[in-house]
Every structure is written in structure tokens, then in C-alpha cells.
Amino acid sequence: MKAGLFPGQGIPAGTVLDWLPENDSLVDESQMTLGYPLRRRVKITARREGALLATELAQPAIFVASVRSWRKTDESHDFYTGHSLGEYAALVAAGAISFGDALRVVRVRGEAMNAASKSAPGTMIAVLGMGLEAAHEIATAAGVQVANDNAPDQVVLAGPEAALERAAALVGEAGARSVLLEVSGAFHTDAMAASANDLREALESVDITMPRVPVISNVTAEPYGSADAIRELLVTQLTHPVRWRESIEHLWTQGARDFVDLGPGRVVAGLAARVTRDLKKKEVPVGA
Known part of the structure; x- marks a missing residue:
């Protein structure tokens, strides 16, 4: 099909x-x-x-x-x-x-x-090499939200820039990586x-x-x-x-x-x- x-x-x-x-x-x-x-x-x-x-x-x-x-x-x-x-x-x-x-x-x-x-200014980051459960824990800790659950190894987080910086740091500490997306808001x-x-x-x-x-x-x-x-x-x-x-x-x-x-x-x-x-x-x- x-x-x-x-x-x-x-x-x-x-x-x-x-x-x-x-x-x-x-x-x-x-x-x-x-x-x-x-x-x-x-x-x-x-x-x-x-x-x-x-x-x-x-x-x-x-x-x-x-x-x-x-x-x-x-x-x-x-x-x-x-x-x-x-x-x-x-x-x-x-x-x-x-x-x-x-x-x-x-x-x-x-x-x-x-x-x-x-x-309500904000932006988004793609988290690569991490699943939804771990990404959700990081989002909660950093004060941002899960915006897209795209694939088993790709989740997008969104929120204020300062909070996303904290999230990106936590992602790196967990052994995954993050990419800042070129968007105008925390969709x-x-x-x-x-x-x-x-x-x-x-x-x-x-x-x-x-x-x-x-x-x-x-x-x-x-x-x-x-x-x-x-x-x-x-x-x-x-x-x-x-x-x-x-x-x-x-x-x-x-x-x-x-x-x-x-x-x-x-x-x-x-x-x-x-x-x-x-x-x-x-x-x-x-x-x-």
C-alpha cells in the first residue's frame, strides 16, 4: 500500500x-x-x-x-x-x-x-542521535518543549533561545548532538x-x-x-x-x-x- x-x-x-x-x-x-x-x-x-x-x-x-x-x-x-x-x-x-x-x-x-x-520569541533545535524519552527529559530540565518527534534518532526541541542553549549543552553531555534550525519561532x-x-x-x-x-x-x-x-x-x-x-x-x-x-x-x-x-x-x- x-x-x-x-x-x-x-x-x-x-x-x-x-x-x-x-x-x-x-x-x-x-x-x-x-x-x-x-x-x-x-x-x-x-x-x-x-x-x-x-x-x-x-x-x-x-x-x-x-x-x-x-x-x-x-x-x-x-x-x-x-x-x-x-x-x-x-x-x-x-x-x-x-x-x-x-x-x-x-x-x-x-x-x-x-x-x-x-x-513570544523563540527558536528550535534538532536533536540527533537521541530518542523521544531522553529528549523529553532534557526538555523538562532545560525549560523547553518537544516540538517534533521525527524519527527514532531525531527529535526537535523548541523554546526561548537561552533555554535552548541549556538544552543543547545537556544534549552534548548525553553524547548526542544538536543543530540550530533557521526558523522564526518556537513552533x-x-x-x-x-x-x-x-x-x-x-x-x-x-x-x-x-x-x-x-x-x-x-x-x-x-x-x-x-x-x-x-x-x-x-x-x-x-x-x-x-x-x-x-x-x-x-x-x-x-x-x-x-x-x-x-x-x-x-x-x-x-x-x-x-x-x-x-x-x-x-x-x-x-x-x-
């Missing part, structure tokens, strides 16, 4: 631009909906090699690139899931929300998260609470139905059960960890073996491979 995966926000501007071609009908529709030249703004940032897009621009740009990529594929998928922002593209692919409505919600989400980041933590009302209002203003194909929620690591649950869990996701490892594990238990990164980039395929690597080792061969 095949699962379609959609990425989150941390994609370089140059990569996003490659997935937003000129004279494309979906890009043109997006720019009309947003009321600004999306591709041109991405192109300006992409002039700096490796630069990431600002949150309020990154979210609509990556969402549009993701949906365009999905529409261009001829493949069908048995499941969908997305990492953080990627959930919105997953819900479009599964028929739960229209592209235009989702784009309008994503714009509000990006702007609200950007505003929350300014009122998926309490710091994003101020963005919840705006997102809730935006979600309540659009039509959402049950997905035609199961979509795995970041918050529960299980399929959405109703349209109301989609609205509520997308708001909850702002301040709760992305349970990516558990989401991939759930898909594995449901029979998924082909994990397709629908882009832009190949970040989520790489994370899925790190999760399934251990699962493959545990799998008992037929006839064994």
Missing part, C-alpha cells in the same frame, strides 16, 4: 521556487486568491543561496507547491499525511477541503504564527497559543468534509474521524508536538510500504525512511 507524504515549512526558497513555475494555472490561481505575486516574492528570497522563506510567505508558497506536485502525479495513494503545514495539502489531496479554502486558511495560519513568534509549543483564535475562525469559515482517503493527524498519529475533529486538531496542532514517527509507524501497521514524498524537496521521505528502517528489521519474512 502507498502513502503520500507532504512536507512542512523548512524547505529552502530555491527548492520551493523550482516547484512554482511561471505560467502555471494553479500558481496563477493562488496569486489571485492571495492578492500578491507569490512566485515573485519567493524568487526574491531565493536569490540568497539556501535561504528559507519567512513564515507568512513560506506557508502559502510550500502549500501551493505541494498541491501542484500532487496534482501532477498520476499515482493514487491509500493514505495521506503531512508534516505540520503539510497536513493542509494532505487534506486537499484527500478531498476534505478545497484548494482555495485551504489556501486562505494557510495564509491566516502563517500570519498568525508569525505574529505569535514576535510576541508547536505554548508560544503559538496566541495564533489559535485566528486559525479557529478561519477553519470555521470554510467547508470541511470527511476525507475520501485516510489522513493521519499530527496530534493523534491516527486517521481523522470527523470534519469537526479536523478543525479542532488543526488548531491543537499549533501548540502540540508533531508525532511524525508514530504517524509513519501507524501507516506501517496498516500495510503501507511505499512512502512517496510529494514535495517540494525530499525531507519527509528521508524521515519516513529513518522510521521504517527499524520496522523492516523487526518484520518477520513470509515463511520464516
